[in-house]
Amino acid sequence: MSAHVIADDAEALAVAAELAEEFRAGAAARDAERRLPREEVRRLSASGLLAVTVPAEHGGADVRQETLAEIFRLLASADASLAQIPQSHFVYVNVIRRQGTEQQRRFFFAELLAGRRFGNAQSEAGTQHVQDIRTRLEPQADGSYLMTGVKHYSTGALFADWIPVLARAGDGALHVAYVPRDAPGLTVVDDWDGMGQRTTASGTVRLDGVPVPADRVLPHHLTFQGPQLHGATAQLLHAAIDTGIAAGALAEAVAFVRTKSRPWFESLAEGHASAADDPLLIHRFGELALLVRAAEALLREAARAVDGAAAHLTDETAAEASLAVAAAKVQAAQAAVEVADALFEVSGTRSALHSLNLHRHWRDARTHTLHDPVRWKIQHLGRFVLHGTRPPRHGLL
Missing domain, CATH: 1.10.540.10 (Acyl-CoA dehydrogenase/oxidase, N-terminal domain)
Incomplete structure (x- = not known):
């Protein structure tokens, strides 16, 4: 390649x-x-x-x-x-x-x-919580490992050359094992059936005694022992996806109203010859534009905070970056869902036709924004504002 x-x-x-x-x-x-x-x-x-x-x-x-x-x-x-x-x-x-x-x-x-791709095998179903990782690395006499477990929501794994797998060693410490897609004992199952994000192939990865050389295992638990940006950089990209969904839905609504919508008869009677001239629609589009602009602005601010923290990493700069990303993620999630929903409100009955598939924007927004709860991001923002409490060190903030 x-x-x-x-x-x-x-x-x-x-x-x-x-x-x-x-x-x-x-x-x-x-x-x-x-x-x-x-x-x-x-x-x-x-x-x-x-x-x-x-x-x-x-x-x-x-x-x-x-x-x-x-x-x-x-x-x-x-x-x-x-x-x-x-x-x-x-x-x-x-x-x-x-x-x-x-x-x-x-x-x-x-x-x-050279163009190689990483996938993902991290989340597990049926565990107590999202960080309850039960996949195990069993040490072998030659220093290598055998890995066993089942992973769900494995976005990217089906398309990957290497699949990074979150697993715990014998002492319970968290590691990442980088495993070739064609490793013996590794199976990727395309069983994702979400209503949105339909083509991510976020299915199941099964690991049945997968051999892993020692030099393909990294000590991920060390990431969280000092100031870190692991969670902030990961969440920044999720915020960017939600912001993009909002912008894409708004652009689709604009194109539809300009080219396909009929004016409401009362608006026409007041001299507005096209749907795009309806003052009530114009007002609503202004509100939606504000949502998207706010999401884009907070995304840029968060990204710059992460860049700044990476250049001078301390507990304080890492916390500032995490909180900036949290704010961006909350705004982006709200914008994505509301704008994708309002697409139908402003476009009218015809926009609901299944053949047009405009509902994919809402399905994608509703599905992707479930990735992690924004209510906890708001909680950490509030704790910092009221008490100066820095956010915790983990991969979801």
Whole structure:
């Protein structure tokens, strides 16, 4: 496999904008038919976008988080499912940056520059809570491991070359094992049946005595022993996806009202010849534009906070970045759901036709915003404002 190597932030944004327009054309049909975007994911790899956070000393563009967030926002405005597929990819690139040995970094960064993709096998069903990880790494006499467990919601795994797996060692410490997609004992099942994000293939990964060499295991528990941005960078990309969904839904509503909607008869009687001239609709579009603009502004602010904290990482800067991302995620989730719902309100009865598949925006928004509860993000914002309590160190904030 070979891939273009992107040089800098400007090129990364230009490539993302071009691919977003390319992917937009088939998004509705892919969703309606649940046609998995294998060719589109291949195009992402070949474009070099999946390697843009590789450090400069290893040959990558090492783009800012502000740039990465905008890449995800652009892609999600075109196809929210497609944008979600590489989210975990970048999360596990960050794990290598923070916890990988020099040898591990050299190996995996070369893989990324060649266009290889990371998937995700982290969440488990039937456990007490989301961080109750029961997949186990069993040590072998030669220093390697055998890994056993079952993972659900494994977005990206079906398209991956490497699947990072969250697992616990014998002492209970959390690790990430990077496993080849074709490893013996590893099975990826395409059984995702969500109402939205239909083409993410977020199915099941089964691990039945999967062999893992020692140099493919990273000590993820160390990530949370000091100030860290692991959760903030992961959540920033989720916020970018929701912001993109909101922007995409608003653009679809604008196009529909301009070209397909009939004016309401009372508006017509007052001299407004088209639906787009209806003052009540204009007012509603203004409200929706405010929601999207607020989400975009908070996303930029959060990304800059993460970039700033990465340059000068302390407990204080990490907390500021986490709270900024929390605020962006709350606003983005609210904007995505409300704007995607209001698309029908402003567009009228015809917009509800199943054949148009405009409801994919709402289904995607409603599904993706369930990823983690925004109520707890608001809780941490409130605790900080009232008591100066810094947010906890974990991967979901």
